Every structure is written in structure tokens, then in C-alpha cells.
Amino acid sequence: MRIDAVDFFYYAMPEILDVGDGSQDLLLVRVQAGEWVGWGECEASPLVSIASLVAPMSHSACKPVRDSVLGQRLDGPEDILRIGTLVREQSLDQLQADHTYSGIDMAMWDLLGQQRGEPVWRLLGFTEAHPKLPYASVLFGETPAETEAKARAIRADGYRAAKFGWMHYGRGTVAEDAAHVEAARAGLGPDGMVMIDAGTVWGDDLAAARERLPALIAAGVTWLEEPFVGGAIDAYAALARESGPVKIAGGEGAHTFWMAKHLIDHGGIGYVQIDAGRIGGITQAKRVADHARERGCTYVNHTFTSHLALSASLQPFAGHAEDLICEYPLEPRDLAVRLTRNHLRPDADGLLRIPDGPGLGMQLDLDAVAPYLVDVEIRVKGKTLYRTPQR
Amino acid sequence: MRIDAVDFFYYAMPEILDVGDGSQDLLLVRVQAGEWVGWGECEASPLVSIASLVAPMSHSACKPVRDSVLGQRLDGPEDILRIGTLVREQSLDQLQADHTYSGIDMAMWDLLGQQRGEPVWRLLGFTEAHPKLPYASVLFGETPAETEAKARAIRADGYRAAKFGWMHYGRGTVAEDAAHVEAARAGLGPDGMVMIDAGTVWGDDLAAARERLPALIAAGVTWLEEPFVGGAIDAYAALARESGPVKIAGGEGAHTFWMAKHLIDHGGIGYVQIDAGRIGGITQAKRVADHARERGCTYVNHTFTSHLALSASLQPFAGHAEDLICEYPLEPRDLAVRLTRNHLRPDADGLLRIPDGPGLGMQLDLDAVAPYLVDVEIRVKGKTLYRTPQR
Numbered sequence: 135m136r137i138d139a140v141d142f143f144y145y146a147m148p149e150i151l152d153v154g155d156g157s158q159d160l161l162l163v164r165v166q167a168g169e170w171v172g173w174g175e176c177e178a179s180p181l182v183s184i185a186s187l188v189a190p191m192s193h194s195a196c197k198p199v200r201d202s203v204l205g206q207r208l209d210g211p212e213d214i215l216r217i218g219t220l221v222r223e224q225s226l227d228q229l230q231a232d233h234t235y236s237g238i239d240m241a242m243w244d245l246l247g248q249q250r251g252e253p254v255w256r257l258l259g260f261t262e263a264h265p266k267l268p269y270a271s272v273l274f275g276e277t278p279a280e281t282e283a284k285a286r287a288i289r290a291d292g293y294r295a296a297k298f299g300w301m302h303y304g305r306g307t308v309a310e311d312a313a314h315v316e317a318a319r320a321g322l323g324p325d326g327m328v329m330i331d332a333g334t335v336w337g338d339d340l341a342a343a344r345e346r347l348p349a350l351i352a353a354g355v356t357w358l359e360e361p362f363v364g365g366a367i368d369a370y371a372a373l374a375r376e377s378g379p380v381k382i383a384g385g386e387g388a389h390t391f392w393m394a395k396h397l398i399d400h401g402g403i404g405y406v407q408i409d410a411g412r413i414g415g416i417t418q419a420k421r422v423a424d425h426a427r428e429r430g431c432t433y434v435n436h437t438f439t440s441h442l443a444l445s446a447s448l449q450p451f452a453g454h455a456e457d458l459i460c461e462y463p464l465e466p467r468d469l470a471v472r473l474t475r476n477h478l479r480p481d482a483d484g485l486l487r488i489p490d491g492p493g494l495g496m497q498l499d500l501d502a503v504a505p506y507l508v509d510v511e512i513r514v515k516g517k518t519l520y521r522t523p524q525r
Numbered sequence: 526m527r528i529d530a531v532d533f534f535y536y537a538m539p540e541i542l543d544v545g546d547g548s549q550d551l552l553l554v555r556v557q558a559g560e561w562v563g564w565g566e567c568e569a570s571p572l573v574s575i576a577s578l579v580a581p582m583s584h585s586a587c588k589p590v591r592d593s594v595l596g597q598r599l600d601g602p603e604d605i606l607r608i609g610t611l612v613r614e615q616s617l618d619q620l621q622a623d624h625t626y627s628g629i630d631m632a633m634w635d636l637l638g639q640q641r642g643e644p645v646w647r648l649l650g651f652t653e654a655h656p657k658l659p660y661a662s663v664l665f666g667e668t669p670a671e672t673e674a675k676a677r678a679i680r681a682d683g684y685r686a687a688k689f690g691w692m693h694y695g696r697g698t699v700a701e702d703a704a705h706v707e708a709a710r711a712g713l714g715p716d717g718m719v720m721i722d723a724g725t726v727w728g729d730d731l732a733a734a735r736e737r738l739p740a741l742i743a744a745g746v747t748w749l750e751e752p753f754v755g756g757a758i759d760a761y762a763a764l765a766r767e768s769g770p771v772k773i774a775g776g777e778g779a780h781t782f783w784m785a786k787h788l789i790d791h792g793g794i795g796y797v798q799i800d801a802g803r804i805g806g807i808t809q810a811k812r813v814a815d816h817a818r819e820r821g822c823t824y825v826n827h828t829f830t831s832h833l834a835l836s837a838s839l840q841p842f843a844g845h846a847e848d849l850i851c852e853y854p855l856e857p858r859d860l861a862v863r864l865t866r867n868h869l870r871p872d873a874d875g876l877l878r879i880p881d882g883p884g885l886g887m888q889l890d891l892d893a894v895a896p897y898l899v900d901v902e903i904r905v906k907g908k909t910l911y912r913t914p915q916r
Contacts, residue, residue: 155584
């Protein structure tokens with residue numbers, strides 16, 4: 135097969151709120167080769183990624199991502215690896231390229247799976263897809279009482295694990311933060327897994343993070359996520375040495391295998407959280423999952439949007455029984471819900487099964503999201519480089 | 526002052542060749558505050574950075590770069606620091622943002638310098654700007670004879686140092702590569718500084734890089750640049766342990782202070798090469814320069830475009846006498862030459878003086894580059910988010 139077309143579709147909710155909810159828009163990717171079609175999703179700024187797909191060449195290492203994909207042979211996983219290497223070489227100086235390419239990589243895996251009638255995880259070399267324990271991923275409440283109520287509702291829904299993030303955490307006093315953490319524990323019950331997401335709030339300020347440790351330890355928190363910006367590896371390592379039973383988690387911002395590797399090898403994190411929609415797709419995410427396994431670091435997906443993205447994000451560690459838990463976006467917007475006809479729901483035992491169908495196992499419903507399609511046109515020197523495809 | 530306007534101007538040569546020459550296009554940035562104007566330049570894909578400036582918000586940590594700059598107070602260096610932090614927080618998930626913001630940071634320093642009648646290096650806290658020894662930065666020839674002729678011509682022009690890069694280096698045989706290195710040395714003479722740029726050609730393949738070391742050592746090469754992709758820190762460290770008198774150089778791809786810091790602290794590089802047009806501007810470049818000084822690593826600018834970019838790239842280490850050499854693009858295209866009325870030329874002693882005039886000390890000539898202005902229009906939901914400003 136040869137890749138005949140790569141199309142990007144930008145969808146957005148009518149109103150985008152200034153909150154930490156990444157499901158308000160999405161960038162859907164379609165790859166076509168002969169009669170076969172595959173779908174993927176970038177976890178990225180849609181307009182910037184569209185520009186990165188089509189931007190005029192600046193020089194030999196700053197080409198549009200499309201140029202390294204269109205017309206390429208796609209007969210097996212080795213072609214996906216080859217195309218990824220080509221993109222990284224030819225778009226080396228185009229910073230956005232890793233985000234842009236992530237959805238293309240997913241779509242190629244999906245396409246290959248469709249064509250072979252195999253789930254992607256099998257193409258990745260796994261013989262079995264182990265069920266995952268989904269943790270509900272939500273924002274803190276405005277007040278501790280609201281946080282506790284959220285946790286209680288999650289537990290009532292059958293979840294045994296939940297992550298609370300952002301909002302005011304880390305920005306107020308240590309006592310206020312502690313009250314929210316205690317509330318999360320109280321609501322989820324003594325045997326639930328509670329995770330806390332600081333969303334890089336402390337930059338590289340070790341002291342600010344350290345002050346929050348006693349409350350996290352007292353509440354039996356499983357991990358503290360992103361205390362620092364992704365690059366602050368020395369701060370990560372220092373905090374990990376002091377955090378005792380509370381593991382440090384991070385990695386969602388990694389846009390290369392290397393960034394994740396450094397966090398694992400030098401940053402001392404206990405959980406590496408990879409967004410397959412940012413790191414270069416399923417291929418690079420799988421490299422991280424394998425490396426993490428070797429180093430005794432637990433791999434977890436980072437996913438905030440649709441169940442297409444969720445399925446793609448589960449493939450890289452589908453065969454690793456030890457990497458038990460998975461992120462499960464609990465409050466996605468209507469757009470992210472409607473994108474797929476089928477959804478990945480926890481079974482009665484509370485576990486999530488990774489689709490066994492061909493490719494990523496998801497059926498899209500473009501009619502349902504049609505009202506959310508964003509009309510974009512990019513013109514350079516009077517020539518239209520991009521216009522939103524109608525289908 | 527308040528920032529009233531941020532404008533991006535995309536210029537390009539009529540034909541962009543598929544070669545490693547970054548001076549074929551440029552992205553000029555203008556910042557206005559009251560009656561004052563400052564200019565900067567992103568070393569970035571112009572269209573992608575324009576999109577990043579104006580892209581609709583996806584969520585609270587994925588906003589257009591413009592939103593964190595427009596309307597902000599700009600009364601002193603502390604405001605530039607504050608605005609940079611805001612951009613990194615509010616555009617955390619917009620990968621391109623570091624490249625996009627780099628030119629804005631430069632323009633704000635330029636503006637502040639204009640307003641205060643001070644060169645930027647003085648605003649950065651330096652009391653003196655030490656002259657730099659420029660090295661001519663060129664591509665290898667197609668043949669060793671051509672490389673030698675280039676080196677000879679450079680020497681005849683008065684340069685005592687030259688860097689040869691890319692083309693076929695690292696892609697052919699070890700013997701072919703050695704012939705080019707020997708030719709460079711022969712042409713530049715026994716006392717010239719010869720640097721070799723591998724342009725990440727070996728990915729993270731330590732063995733491939735190691736094979737080239739004997740020829741580099743024999744030719745008395747000062748540094749081997751970018752043997753590996755920027756993330757392959759362990760490979761950098763391993764090669765640095767084996768390279769003896771030949772230092773390893775890298776860092777041009779760093780788009781955060783942290784990436785450069787890791788290359789210095791953990792990658793064992795002897796020269797850190799920072800592109801102020803990528804790493805977040807003069808502010809972040811200065812952080813690297815200061816950190817490098819503490820660690821005994823030599824700071825060098827990475828610059829491939831205009832003398833506006835060159836002046837900006839020299840400010841962060843202007844006051845460091847120990848960081849003697851500087852990159853000096855020798856073969857820029859007409860566009861990059863015409864952008865400024867004045868140019869930074871080595872004096873009779875072969876040394877380059879950093880401008881003493883206010884701001885970056887460069888006078889732009891927009892009339893001269895007007896024929897190269899690229900017309901861009903970005904429309905989203907029927908609304909024009911960006912159109913090339915006419916002035």
C-alpha cells in the first residue's frame with residue numbers, strides 16, 4: 135500500500151472555557167492507503183498542528199510533516215517506524231511536529247490493523263491484552279466538600295481509583311491543599327487509590343512541593359503527579375528521594391521518547407504517564423512502555439479526550455500485566471463522547487477491556503460530531519494550503 | 526508601558542531549496558508599547574509560529590501565545606521574566622510556543638533598550654561587552670577539494686575559525702568523512718580552529734560516532750557538533766568520555782532552559798550552542814549562559830539568519846570573556862542580508878564587537894525586504910485570525 139491521503143479535522147465545542155479540560159476540542163486524523171482507512175487523534179493545539187502539516191519548507195530539516203508521509207509505502211510496522219524517523223529528520227526544526235505526527239502514527243497503526251484484521255496491540259507484538267483498572271480522572275471541587283462529594287460519586291459509580299487535579303491545588307495554602315486531599319480520601323473510602331495532580335504548579339520549586347508531602351503521605355496517596363515542569367529533572371529526583379510511599383508521577387508533556395526516558399532514568403519517577411497523542415504516537419509510547427518495564431517504573435496512559443484516543447493510548451502497554459491502572463477521562467465534553475459510536479466502559483468487575491476488533495477497534499460517528507467541525511482556511515501567497523475537508 | 530501590538534512578518538526567498546540553509550526564510554517580530562518599538566526574530570517555521578501566536582484556546586494551558594503578551598505591562602526586565610513565565614504556563618500544551626515566543630522576548634528586550642537608551646547586554650546586567658572571535662559557519666563542499674577551497678577562502682577572508690557541517694558528512698564512509706575533515710584542516714591552516722557539525726546524523730548510534738573520532742582527533746578539531754539527536758544524553762555523555770581533546774558540542778535544538786541544562790550537566794558537552802530564536806529568547810539563553818559558566822562549559826550562539834538574530838544571540842554571553850568564539854553565518858541569503866541596514870562585521874583584528882547602540886543596535890530596512898514578504902491569511906470559523914501586516 136501507499137499513503138494516498140492524510141487529512142486533519144478540527145472539532146471544537148461552541149464555547150471553550152478557560153479551565154483545565156482538554157476535551158473541549160480535538161484534532162482527528164485520517165490516513166488513507168488504497169481502499170483502507172485509519173483514524174488517529176493528536177492531543178495538540180488543532181490550528182498549530184494543521185499549520186505544521188502543511189507549512190512551506192524552510193530548509194531541509196524544517197519541512198511540513200505531510201511531506202514525509204504522503205506517498206510512502208505502508209505494508210507493515212517497519213514502515214511506520216521508517217516514516218516516523220523520516221518525519222523527525224525532515225521536520226527536526228519544526229517544534230510542533232511531534233504533536234502533529236502523533237495522530238498520523240495512530241492512524242497508520244489503525245489502518246494496518248484494519249487491513250490485517252488484527253488489533254493494534256497484536257501488531258505491536260503482544261500476545262494478550264490485559265484488562266486495566268481505570269481510574270477516574272477529574273478536577274478538584276471548588277471546596278473540600280465539593281471534592282469529597284465528587285469522590286463519593288466516583289466510588290458509587292464503581293471506580294476503585296481516582297485522580298484529582300488542578301483548579302486551586304498548589305496555589306493556595308498548604309492547609310487548604312491538605313483539606314482537599316483529605317476530602318478526596320474521605321469520599322473515595324479507605325481502600326480506594328487516590329492520586330493527586332499538581333499540574334506543574336510549582337515550576338521547579340522543591341520546597342513548595344515538599345511542604346505538601348505530609349498531607350499526601352497521611353492520606354495514603356498513590357502518586358503526586360507533575361509537581362514540576364517536565365524539564366526539572368533534578369527537582370523530580372530530589373522529591374522522589376523524600377516522598378516515601380507516595381510515588382512521583384510525570385511525563386505527560388514528553389514529546390519525545392528521550393524526555394520520558396530521562397524522567398525515568400534520572401528523575402526517579404515511579405509512574406510514567408505518556409500521552410500517545412503528543413509523544414509521536416503509539417510507536418514512541420510503546421518504546422517508553424518497554425523502557426519503563428525494564429526499569430521497574432509503572433507505565434500509565436495520559437488521556438483526556440475521546441475513546442479513539444483512549445484506545446490508542448492503551449495499546450502501548452496492553453500486554454504488560456504489571457502496568458495495571460489506566461487513566462479514564464470521566465467528564466469529557468459532548469464532542470469527545472459523540473466522536474465514537476462504541477465506548478470503552480468498565481465491565482462489572484470494574485476492569486476495562488482493550489478492544490479486540492481490528493485496528494483500534496473504534497467506530498467513528500462523523501455525523502454526530504459534524505456540528506462541531508471547525509472551518510479553517512490557510513492561504514499562503516494566494517494559494518490555499520489547507521481547507522477543512524468536508525468528509 | 527503596556528504592550529499594544531505584537532506583529533509577525535514572514536519573509537522568504539522566492540525559491541526554498543532542500544538544503545541545510547536556515548537563512549532562506551525568516552520570521553520577524555515587532556512589539557509595540559506606546560511610542561516604542563522593538564524587533565526580534567524567531568528561528569522557527571514561520572507559518573507554524575504564526576498559527577501558534579493566534580490559535581484559538583484549547584483549554585487553560587493551551588492558549589495562543591498572543592494572549593499572554595498583549596496588554597501586559599512592560600516597564601523593566603522583571604516584566605519580561607513575568608511574561609515569559611505566563612506564556613509557558615498558559616501555552617504549556619502548545620508545543621510550538623517556545624519557538625514562537627523567542628522572537629517576542631527579543632523584541633521586548635530591544636524595545637526596553639530603545640526606551641532606556643541602553644544596549645540589551647547592559648540591561649542583562651553586564652558591565653562590558655567583550656569582543657568575540659567569529660567562526661565562519663559553512664556547509665561542507667560536495668568533494669574534499671571543494672571543502673578545502675572553501676576553507677582556504679575563509680582563511681583568506683581573515684577568519685581564524687570555521688565550522689563545516691551537514692551535506693554528506695556521516696552518511697557515507699568513515700574514509701570519505703575523514704577526507705573532508707582533513708581538507709578543512711588543510712584549507713584553514715595548522716593554527717585555525719576547525720569545528721565539525723554532524724547535524725544529528727547518527728541518531729543515538731554511539732558506534733557510528735566513535736568511528737569518526739580518530740580522524741577528528743588527528744585533524745585537531747575543536748569540537749564535534751551534534752553527533753546525536755538532542756535527547757540522546759547518555760550517548761552524548763559516553764562519546765564525551767572517549768573524545769579526548771575533541772569536545773562535544775550541542776544544544777541548538779534546545780527549546781527550554783532545562784534541555785540545555787541536561788546536556789551540560791548530564792551529557793558532558795564542552796560547548797553549549799544556544800539559538801536564542803528557539804529557546805525562548807534572550808532571557809532563557811542568558812539562563813543557559815550563566816549556568817554553563819558555573820559548570821565550566823563554553824557558551825556559543827547558534828545563528829543562521831540575519832544580523833538582527835545575530836545581535837540578539839550575542840547578548841546572553843556578551844559579558845563572558847571566557848566564552849570567546851561566536852557563530853557567524855557566512856553565506857546567508859539575500860533576504861537575511863537585506864533585513865538590516867547595518868551589519869556586524871569583524872574588525873581589522875578579526876574580532877566582532879557587539880553593538881553599543883540602544884536595544885539590539887540594529888536598524889531594519891523593511892523596504893529592502895518588502896519583495897520577500899509572504900502573504901498569509903488564516904481564517905477560522907469565517908473570521909480572519911491572521912493576515913500579513915502591511916507595515
